[in-house]
Amino acid sequence: MNQIREINGSTYERKAVKTRLFNFGDDILKAIEEYVLPETQEGNWLAISEKVVSVCQNNVRHIDSVKAGFLAKTIVKFVKKYPDDIGFSRAEKMQVAVEMAGKGRMVLAIILGVICKLVGIKGVFWMVAGNRVSEIDGFNPDAMWPYTEYAILPPLNPEKLCNEIEEKLKLPTVIIDGNNINVKIISMSKGAPINDKDARLSLLDNPMGQDDEMTPFILVRKIK
Numbered sequence: 001m002n003q004i005r006e007i008n009g010s011t012y013e014r015k016a017v018k019t020r021l022f023n024f025g026d027d028i029l030k031a032i033e034e035y036v037l038p039e040t041q042e043g044n045w046l047a048i049s050e051k052v053v054s055v056c057q058n059n060v061r062h063i064d065s066v067k068a069g070f071l072a073k074t075i076v077k078f079v080k081k082y083p084d085d086i087g088f089s090r091a092e093k094m095q096v097a098v099e100m101a102g103k104g105r106m107v108l109a110i111i112l113g114v115i116c117k118l119v120g121i122k123g124v125f126w127m128v129a130g131n132r133v134s135e136i137d138g139f140n141p142d143a144m145w146p147y148t149e150y151a152i153l154p155p156l157n158p159e160k161l162c163n164e165i166e167e168k169l170k171l172p173t174v175i176i177d178g179n180n181i182n183v184k185i186i187s188m189s190k191g192a193p194i195n196d197k198d199a200r201l202s203l204l205d206n207p208m209g210q211d212d213e214m215t216p217f218i219l220v221r222k223i224k
Contacts, residue, residue, distance in 0.1 A: 004223075007201040011224035014047075014207050015039060016215035021144065028056040028161075032169060036217050043221040045172040045193055046165070049208050050186050051137050051147075052216040053155040053175055061096055061151040063139060068095040071103055075110055079125075082181055086140045096151045097133035105129060135177050135186065158187035166191050174199050178206040193222070 003014045019035045028048075036046060054060060068091035075098075079088045088094050098106050106129055113125030126134040135154040138147060155161065158175045165173040166189035175186040176199075183204050185196045192199070199220075208216055 003207055005202055005205070007198060010198075010222055012202045013221055013223045014202070015219040016207060016213075017217040017219060019214050019216065021214060022052055022055050022216075024055055024060060025058040026056045028053060029165065029168060031056070032165060032171070032217070036171070036219065037169060039219060040171060041219075041221060043193070044219045045174060045221070047174050047176055047199075047203055047208070047218040047220055049216040050135060050155050050158070050175050050177045051152050053158065053161065054137075054152045055147075057156050059153045059156055060138070061153065063092055063149050063151070066092045066095050066151065068092050069098070071106060072098050075106065078110060078114065086142070087181065088136075090139050093136060093139045093151055096136055096153070097129065100136070100153075101129045101131040101133050105131075135184075137177075137179075155186065159189075162187050162189035162192075165189065176200075176203055176208075178203060178208055194220075 003016075005012050005014060017036050017039050019031065022031065032046070072095035073091045076089055076091050076094050079094075081087065081089050088097070101109070109125045109128035112128050116122075116124040132154040136151055138151040141148055155175060162173040162175060165171060172192040173189045174192055177184040177186055183200055183206055185200050188196060188199065194202070202220055203218065207218055
């Protein structure tokens with residue numbers, strides 16, 4: 001399905017590419033070659049869900065390996081809850097973040113986050129926590145099985161992967177962290193024909209379908 005989005009006076013066509021369900025450890029370059037390249041037109045660049053990148057890298061944690069501690073259970077009481085996205089409302093997911101960032105940094109993050117929120121400054125918690133913990137996905141009961149049982153960790157070496165895809169498959173590539181709340185550009189290849197700000201805006205409505213839609217790849221091109 002093709003969609004049109006206008007940003008800053010330019011018009012972009014987005015085409016969702018249907019795939020199979022990816023398994024942990026799959027070869028993402030072969031998947032792009034099989035599913036994406038036959039659909040590619042001149043001027044296209046590729047947007048990839050960071051989730052499928054991490055699945056193919058087998059960079060995940062099974063829920064049985066995670067035991068939520070006191071700190072994680074405390075932090076989730078303070079994070080913002082969203083009606084249409086699980087976010088970090090589950091203690092096990094926050095526990096993964098605690099282990100990635102370290103307890104000391106997470107304690108500092110929640111203290112500064114609460115103080116700054118009182119004066120109207122948002123997002124400080126995630127900024128202080130750092131270590132890309134905001135990119136953690138998963139443990140979502142609404143996702144497809146078996147992803148319901150896994151935390152999907154941030155992609156490893158995302159910039160290197162983007163450049164590898166561009167060099168080997170001649171397709172400029174962007175990896176995004178997209179959900180029902182926001183879209184974040186994780187990395188872009190050197191030859192991407194768009195800046196990170198406009199790339200984000202072109203995908204801000206999160207046109208990817210990462211569950212039973214199975215469209216984790218989006219081909220984008222400027223048509224006007």
